[in-house]
Amino acid sequence: MHKMCTIHIMSSSPPESATPQIKYGLLVVTLASAGITVSLAQTLVIPIIGRLPEIFNTTAANASWIITVTLLVGAVATPVMGRLADMYGKKKMMLISLVPFILGSVICAVSVDLIPMIIGRGFQGLGSGLIPLGISLMHDLLPREKAGSAIALMSSSMGIGGALGLPLAAAIAQFASWRVLFWFTALVALTVGAVIWKAIPARPRIVRSGGFDYFGALGLAMGLIALLLAVSKGSEWGWRSALTIGLFVAALVILVGWGWFETRQKSPLIDLRTTIRATVLMTNIASILIGFTMYGMNLILPQVMQLPVILGYGLGQSMLQMGIWLIPMGLGMMLISNAGAAISAAHGPRVTLTIAGVVIAVGYALTATVLFTIGNRTPGGDADNALILTTLVLFSVCSLVVGIGIGLAFGSMPALIMGAVPATEKAAANGFNSLMRSLGTTGSSAVIGAVLAGMMSGGVPTLGGFMTTLIIGCCAALVAAVISYFIPTTTTVVEAK
Missing domain, CATH: 4.10.860 (DNA Excision Repair, Uvrb; Chain A)
Incomplete structure (x- = not known):
């Protein structure tokens, strides 16, 4: 049982009865756009990653900090922003988060040296908390029958931005200056901030007594x-x-x-007594594994698609072509939000998360089957071109299946978390859950990178290396499904009245 605490309701915003006046469609589109914009920033530099050392006249190791700094700052900022949102209001903290994100985008767009570029990317990382904050705000403002699918869409925006942003970023990088990428995110973020400020009301703040930790x-x-x-x-x-x-x-x-x-601490940054509750703890563990599988597929399929055809298992696609073939993954995340909300409403989010793990595992298994089937072909001729096209279509279907599973998972995890914590902890708990997903993606990059680096021939990963990583991803998804199945279905939460 969570300990009772002193709470205060503070607000100059409209009362609860005013919430039906909200334009729900505008709210959902605006908040989801904020999440997609932030996640888009994570993939912006992928199309130009090989050119970064040349652009900034530095080594590859130094240039890699352009990616690493965003991850580090985002991981720290997300739970901190969540706690501050519980104290000072979610809308206010979303607007505050957008300021450094916009500033960072502008700095990156005009950077000619490495250090300003790294600083700008660090500022962009401060916007990572927008997704969990948006989820909590949707939970506060939307009626129950609309909240499920909207939260699922907002939660999936991290993956949607990555999947849909990759071909967009590749096209811009190929046909225009890479600086346009950052001007684009700055403009979108500025627009989103203006809509949040004008059209989305604040809610009464329910905060635990005590200052910031x-x-x-x-x-x-x-x-x-x-x-x-x-x-x-x-x-x-x-x-x-x-x-x-x-x-x-x-x-x-x-x-x-x-x-x-x-x-x-009387008022900790993260209430660890809440995080060790069975529901919250097991959901967070499953979130690490789901984050692992999401990023894993984004690491494996793009490489296979872009490797030379002469290898037998490579498909010889350009960055732009690869991004287009993987669009179904992002579409799957978007299209499944309503269905996932319906499953959670009928059977509970635990069932949805369990199904998600199984679906992701199926997607990985199908990908491994397709890759193994084409792996030992002899390249050449019209028949090979037809096989490549068929394989690309099948890989798109596989990515769609994985995207559907990720969408189901990302919609159900916030529902489990928010159903198991008090009102005073919702934003902070969502921020911590988002951090767990980030740990999963970071771990995925390390594990899959190590496996592929250890199974190379002629400077490229072998077919066996890719098959091994797909098996690892499939097992991670199955473990997530098993953990999800045993998440307790009832929790006792002390809510503020």
């Missing part, structure tokens, strides 16, 4: 940075290097100390 935020930041640096840079620095091992040890010591400190 600055030491808790600092400790979490230090621990996460050490952990994510070790995971994301381990293959580059060497998994057995003193630096990598030292960072892992430092992360363990700091995070354990942080956990001890948080359990003794």
